[in-house]
Amino acid sequence: MAVPGSEGRAAGPAAGDALWAEVRALLPGTEEGLTLALSGEVDDCVQPLLRRARRLLYGAEGRPREAAALGRIGDVLRDYSWEKLNAGPWREVSKAWRQVYTYGCLFGALAQVAAGHPLAAAVRLCDLGLLMGASVLDNVLARLVRVLQGRMPRAAAGRAERARAEPPPAPAVPPEDALPHLRCPSLEHFRDNYLIPQKPVVLEGIIDHWPCMKKWSVDYFCQVAGCRTVPVELGSRYTDEEWSQKLMTVSDFINQYIVNQNSVGYLAQHQLFDQIPELKEDISIPDYCCLGEGEEDEITINAWFGPKGTISPLHQDPQQNFLAQVFGRKYIRLYSPQDSENLYPHESHILHNTSQVDVEDPDLIKFPNFRKAAFQSCVLMPGQVLFIPVKYWHYVRSLDISFSVSFWWS
Known part of the structure; x- marks a missing residue:
């Protein structure tokens, strides 16, 4: 475990100067080189603040003498742009305001480093910018956080309450309900027998070479x-009334929800591999995705990390899906889109892709036609990849501490 109070503070003036020099080297060499370009219009008061922060950064040899003033400008930029980021639907937020938020995070993080403060706060600001902002200066926040993280003490998961109980028995999967399994099929065989007819299948042997395994x-x-700070979903399933989201560090999430299992929390992250490239280096996009119509950079890679008992209610997605199991096991049921009317989707627009039925404990009085819906199921084991065709309904329950990677593609 990290020693309390050792959250990456520089060991002394010399160490602090060396870190600042490394951080400063990530920025353009001259004040004019830091262009402060935005991808659209913002309020007139913003540009003077950006230019003032730039002058503070370049106005002195070595570390800026007015780190506190730089930090205050970062605070103002973040607070002001945060209102714009939350004024309406996310898809309508201007990229320019997201860039302003990123600059606010950048200046705040630099101020923390320049003042010699513990690095945890600077790392958190970088992560907030990576999660909510938009890239500036050749994605400087991603490069900055890698430098800072290298100076942080490496944490370890707590063990005081870490029980090593025997894993629960997997639910029985009758042969007539079992999904087919296929080992390393050719692209043509997969395309002709599963992709084109839209049939789910469990693929084996196709991720054995991934370093993450x-x-x-x-x-x-x-x-x-x-x-690193990440968004965590709190609650066993997103349809529960008490479900919520919270930002916390990965180590806090692991110690609270994985190790001690005080309650159910789930790291379901669409940006994790962009935010933490070290993890992305340990996986690769399945070759079968090349059979799709989109480009590789249009494939969405998702991380799913959580404790035993986490549930994804029966729902459908608008793209093809490869769900790759890295560690732990998951019980999964699939229903054809042809059975949609028997699955009672929610009527609200937000949850229209989610069934109202509790799959493993259905209320057949309230949802009588659910008994007509045929399903297939499997226990997805480490190293296996489940192909879920577009719009196929699927229900997922973690049987162990589990990490999965999914690829959404068209």
Whole structure:
């Protein structure tokens, strides 16, 4: 475990100067080189603040003498742009305001480093910018956070309450309900027999070469990403009334929800691999995605990390899906889109792709036609990849501490 109070503070003036020099080297060499370009119009008061922050950065040899003033400008930029980011639907938020938010995070993080403060606060600001902002200066926040993280002590998952109970028995999957399994099919065989007819299948042997299959564990995540701030879903399923989201560090998430299991929390992250490139280096896009119509950079890669008992209610997605199981096991049921009327989707627009039925404990008085819906199921084991065709309904329950990677493609 990290020693309390050792959250990456520089060991002394010399160490602090060396870190600042490394951080400063990530920025353009001259004040004019830091262009402060935005991808659209913003309020007139913003540009003077950006230019003032730039002068503070370049106005002195070595570290800026007015780190506190730089930090205050960062605070103002973040607070002001935060209102714009939350004024309406996310898809309508201007990229320019997201860039302003990123500059606010950048200046705040630089001020923390320049003042010699513990690095945890600077790392958090970088992560907030990566999560909510838009890239500036050749994605400087991603480069900055890698430098800062390298100076942070590596955390380890706590063990005081870490029980090593025997894993629960997997639910029985009758042969007549079992999904087919296929080992390393050719692209043509997969396309002709599963992709074109839209039939789900469990693929084996196609991710055995991924480095994550040997490297990843709960402790590994704590060491590689423990200090990073990520959004965590709180609650066993997103349809529960008490479900919510919270930002916390990976190490806090692991110790609270994975190790001690005080309640159910789930790291379901659409940006994790962009935010933490070290993890993205341990996986690769399945070759079968090349059969799609989109480009590789249009494939969405998602991370799903959580404790035993986490549930994704029966729902459908608008794209093809490869769900790759890295560690732990998941019980999964699939229903054809042809059975949609028997699955009672929610009537609200937000949850129209989610069934009202509790799959493993259905209320057949309230939802009588659910008994007519035929399903297939499997227990997805480490190293297996489930192909879920577009619009196929699927229900997922984690049987163990589990990490999965999904690829959404068209």
